[in-house]
């Protein structure tokens with residue numbers, strides 16, 4: 001095989017760095033090279049990366065989030081254009097097969113050979129599968145790569161029960177995933193407690209109770225003896241060391257990982273007795289031209305680190321050494337904070353109290369699954385700790401490790417009401433305290449920035465496991481004024497609370513009592529008027545305001561669309577959208593729409609929401625049009641409001657051969673339930689009858705996908721300019737469970753979102769994100785659910801069709817004239833010209849007698 | 862019905878717009894809702910947007926939105942900034958001072974204002 005030559009003149013004559021393994025640490029190393037100008041683009045090095053997996057580096061730590069809706073692309077760690085920009089040669093799907101250290105070459109599976117000056121091994125680890133009989137049966141998996149997850153997901157479709165071998169960090173994550181896939185899930189752990197490495201006995205016990213309460217079956221203190229398979233070769237059960245057995249359709253091995261050091265062994269590099277490529281403090285192997293970083297390395301302190309943060313530190317150290325500077329990796333602490341199956345688990349420092357003479361301060365409450373332990377040294381310094389059930393203090397306690405705590409330690413572990421807890425704000429931390437342990441970023445470095453996105457971009461803090469984000473938020477300056485507008489210093493959600501708790505029913509009342517001093521008694525503005533109008537409308541039945549949006553003062557609050565119950569178009573005409581729930585319509589009703597459009601000369605178009613938009617109505621025509629539509633049984637479609645638009649549906653089980661539920665019926669039920677619900681922004685929804693997702697439910701604010709067992713509910717999706725796939729909130733819900741959960745979700749959103757904030761941005765903004773929302777609406781962590789459901793019941797009970805209420809009332813109809821002094825005169829500026837057999841606005845008329853040129857400029861701005 | 866409607870129902874004043882040397886009668890004052898506008902048609906075909914602010918003062922500006930050319934300013938939302946009333950165009954939301962017609966979001970643009978009285 002010929003030795004591959006540098007492909008461009010740029011890299012001729014410069015040293016070549018070959019990286020084997022493009023995992024999390026490999027990618028971090030490439031970024032560190034780029035930061036130091038060690039790239040082909042900078043003309044200083046040729047960089048070749050051999051990547052075994054079929055895709056570039058992705059966030060393995062967040063692997064499980066694939067099951068809550070993150071796509072493999074979402075998980076990517078490589079910024080688009082990164083490789084191209086720096087001229088790095090990435091060979092995806094082409095692993096290194098051998099290294100010739102004499103010749104300094106690496107040969108890849110493709111047969112190509114690369115010369116190196118420096119070789120960096122970042123091969124990670126492989127899951128250890130205990131050598132039990134039957135371990136290779138069909139239905140046995142490991143849990144390490146995206147491909148593993150895809151395979152598990154596929155196989156689980158035809159499985160009912162799943163078992164995870166190993167009750168450590170990864171095992172519990174895998175168990176959570178299996179449970180999420182609808183399997184009856186068992187965890188088999190050889191040690192006497194769960195997560196034996198991270199937590200102590202008390203912590204393990206607290207964890208066990210919480211996890212059992214979630215419906216998982218845990219077997220501790222037993223080993224797996226054999227995996228049994230049926231005649232078809234597929235797994236059907238497991239025999240355990242205590243003589244018992246377990247029926248299961250699927251097995252995931254998660255019994256620890258082993259460093260991938262085979263390549264190093266084969267070329268004669270030193271490896272440890274229990275594996276791991278031996279490296280010194282600079283991460284150099286026994287060959288000074290070869291480095292090893294990440295999980296494959298046996299660090300100079302004699303440990304193999306199975307966490308990403310130490311791997312990142314090694315990557316930075318090696319890049320620094322290659323750049324000619326001094327750097328070293330001498331060890332790292334094993335602090336971790338995780339959310340396992342919704343339970344916070346954290347351990348830091350000397351969690352097991354190994355230091356001599358140290359003492360434990362422990363608080364345990366088995367009923368609520370709480371366990372907190374701090375390890376304190378003889379001189380009062382904090383040495384480490386374990387937190388289970390509530391790990392909020394992790395962010396501040398971990399950086400304090402090694403210092404004497406400013407308050408008595410018991411005050412920090414006791415629950416509120418029992419003399420504690422004293423919350424130590426991050427302000428009490430010294431500047432050199434490490435806040436983000438994933439990226440080793442100190443408080444001082446974070447405080448140089450002012451916003452979270454800036455911190456993430458410039459320091460990378462918060463972009464690893466994410467557990468430090470909350471503390472970062474507390475360190476950053478709080479934005480001075482988050483008020484809604486010049487009239488209110490409150491946010492929308494604060495105003496919502498004020499209206500709800502004080503029962504405020506008028507805008508003027510709210511402005512005069514809660515507006516900014518200088519705005520009281522004034523007219524408000526175009527921002528807060530519709531916002532407050534919407535809040536009052538969504539709470540109308542509850543606070544006792546009129547439910548009709550055009551009554552009294554409310555009329556003056558609405559944007560023109562709400563004011564005329566139609567959508568204003570560019571020439572001053574309006575469009576009309578009757579509701580067609582679920583997109584299902586009878587031929588008779590279709591004919592009525594056609595006749596109305598024909599008789600009033602309206603342009604018709606099918607919308608993306610499975611209904612029909614009729615354009616070009618003058619204000620004075622709206623009541624006439626709606627009289628005919630209401631007579632035929634139509635209702636307002638609320639296309640004009642910040643409220644529920646449509647619930648799209650696919651045809652579903654009734655007709656489609658793949659369907660597993662009646663998606664049309666569900667869509668109609670939901671659309672009728674939430675019609676007219678005023679919210680911070682428009683709401684869209686869809687229901688698909690099976691996983692093929694023809695209704696595109698995951699692009700919606702709340703989307704529902706049928707499963708064989710019921711319904712999966714996804715939330716926070718969006719199309720448009722910033723598309724976002726909705727996240728899975730809960731699965732396999734019955735009809736009633738689904739409706740109840742949507743009730744809670746929507747009301748919680750309406751209550752807490754900002755003005756014009758779609759569910760997608762809201763979900764990304766609110767503290768705790770999807771997990772928090774799930775806690776609140778599924779687990780009722782704030783005790784709010786009863787109230788949220790009641791608010792929705794009020795809405796459903798109080799709903800009246802706005803158009804029916806309007807055309808029956810001459811007083812209300814009076815506004816639908818173009819000119820107050822000439823009610824019969826049509827608007828002379830609303831004119832149309834033909835186009836493709838229909839009409840379009842005549843814009844020439846609008847150019848107007850004066851200012852024609854300025855109009856053009858104005859329009860284009 | 863709310864108290865506001867009761868108040869305006871007793872309002873028997875008439876709104877008039879300056880037209881050449883005289884005053885053109887438009888409508889009864891009670892037809893206007895505070896904070897909201899209506900459009901009126903002048904004998905020469907011009908369109909005027911009429912508003913009543915919260916303090917009861919009546920304002921009149923040209924109904925044409927100079928940014929889009931559409932005759933829609935009467936359908937915008939009324940507000941006040943620094944004590945001065947304005948209307949925000951319902952199309953692209955630029956604000957116009959109801960007393961001077963000046964656009965608050967673009968120094969170069971303004972709309973004509975009309976003298977108006979309500980008695």
Ligand SMILES: Cc1cc2nc3c(=O)[nH]c(=O)nc-3n(C[C@H](O)[C@H](O)[C@H](O)COP(=O)(O)OP(=O)(O)OC[C@H]3O[C@@H](n4cnc5c(N)ncnc54)[C@H](O)[C@@H]3O)c2cc1C
Pocket residue numbers: 020021022023024025026050051052053060061062063064094095096097122123124125143144145170173260263293294295296305306307308309311336338465
């Ligand atoms: C489900 C899960 C959850 C986790 N959660 C956490 C957590 O919460 N916190 C934490 O700190 N850590 C966590 N980890 C561990 C973390 O993912 C690893 O520590 C980290 O990925 C190590 O990075 P690495 O680059 O050393 O190895 P990897 O990310 O495994 O990358 C190594 C890459 O090298 C490739 N490779 C191997 N041999 C070759 C070859 N010969 N040629 C080319 N390529 C090769 C492999 O295919 C792989 O892509 C978790 C891991 C998993 C699986």
Ligand code: SF4
Pocket residue numbers: 650651652653656657658659660663688689690691692693694695
């Ligand atoms: S989502 Fe499923 S049920 Fe619905 S139309 Fe598509 S294939 Fe059929």
Ligand code: FES
Pocket residue numbers: 435436437438439461462463464465466467468469
């Ligand atoms: S500690 Fe993990 S991202 Fe900061």
